[in-house]
Amino acid sequence: MSGGGPSSGPTLAFVSGFLGSGKTTAIVGLCRLLGARGVRTAIVTNDQGRHQVDLAFARAAGVPAVAVSDGCLCCRFDDFEERVRELAVAARPQAVFAEAVGSCTDLVATVARPFEAYRERHGAEAGHLSTFVDVRLLGPYLAGRRLPFADHVLYIFERQLAEADVIVLNQRDRVAPERAQAVLEATRERWPRTPALLASAFDEGDLLAWYDLITSARSRPRADVEVDYARYTEGELALAWVDRTLRLCDPLGADLAATVVALLEATARRLRAAGLAVGHLKAHARGEAGEAKLGLVAGDVAEAAEGEAIVAAFYGVAESGAEHDRVSLQTPEGAAGDSVPRLGSTVELLVNLRAVGDPDAVAACLDAAVAELLSRVAVTVDTVEGAAFRPGVPRPRHRLTGPGRGPR
């Protein structure tokens, strides 16, 4: 990334990687670090839905952010360019991070190359494509163990890694160092031409090492990977997207943070019991006393599973599987650890739930968790809006392959 002077446009780093791998956490963390060092940054978030937890979280952290919504960057390429132009004027960033939807692949051909080719339209430089992956999922995947996703979903997971300029093995703080190192070595064996690093999205040194890699990695031809769109489409269609905005209120004025955590954990428990493997259950909660992002990802469930039982862990092995349903919390400043931040007694909760299965069945788990909550505590819950759908067939606006070189 050149860093861009006042007269040149920003450099744009593309960030892909499976649902819940830690893209937003790392990007927001890095933007805050760079901001403290005087580098102006901005973020483009992207989702198939309209109301994005990632956008809310980036803005809560004070990073200028815009969203490409209702489709992925490749299908909404013109909108993507427009948003980048808008950002360049509004925030004059030197570095922009564009996060792709976690179920997207083929980004080199359909996003990075077209972005390079149409530089004069938006004025930004195309940088590297970093692919994030949860080390807790990649380890078992490379070892040939079964993961609870259909083959076509795993196809997307694998293609994202195959086309990366840089692979970031994230969530390293969640596994023993020697295990993380073994996954790094297996990754280098599988994709020997691709620089790979272990990271925790909450570790400043790791984030700066990632930045260093994407700003200094030598130019190399962008990887031209084949993508079988029939399989890619099958993978997308196997997933469910459920978005919901809820307004919770405690009439006695009590803080609702623990209630929000309980609601999401009950949703996770019901998904498991229904055999619907979670990709990412994420939420942004904003109350009069504070805000937080809450989440549970596939890797958390895999981590909670013992030994070979990863698949079983996703499918209701134990009613008492509290470990499997533990939601983690983040404040705009960073990891919240075990402490639950105060939110207040009136909370707007935006839920983005991505799982494998039928959208109505996934939505029903959230509905049932709300009903369970209402039967237990005296809060009111109003649904402001909601949607349940499948991500849809990928139809890129452009697809460019060829001998073009990667970022300089």
Ligand SMILES: Nc1nc2c(ncn2[C@@H]2O[C@H](COP(=O)(O)OP(=O)(O)OP(=O)(O)O)[C@@H](O)[C@H]2O)c(=O)[nH]1
């Ligand atoms: N301990 C730990 N938790 C992490 C790390 N990175 C992300 N998380 C947590 O993992 C969850 C998912 O992180 P996100 O940054 O939202 O993941 P994402 O890839 O942007 O997810 P999608 O946009 O839904 O695909 C959140 O609950 C984070 O707090 C990490 O390196 N270590």
Ligand SMILES: [Mg+2]
């Ligand atoms: Mg994200």
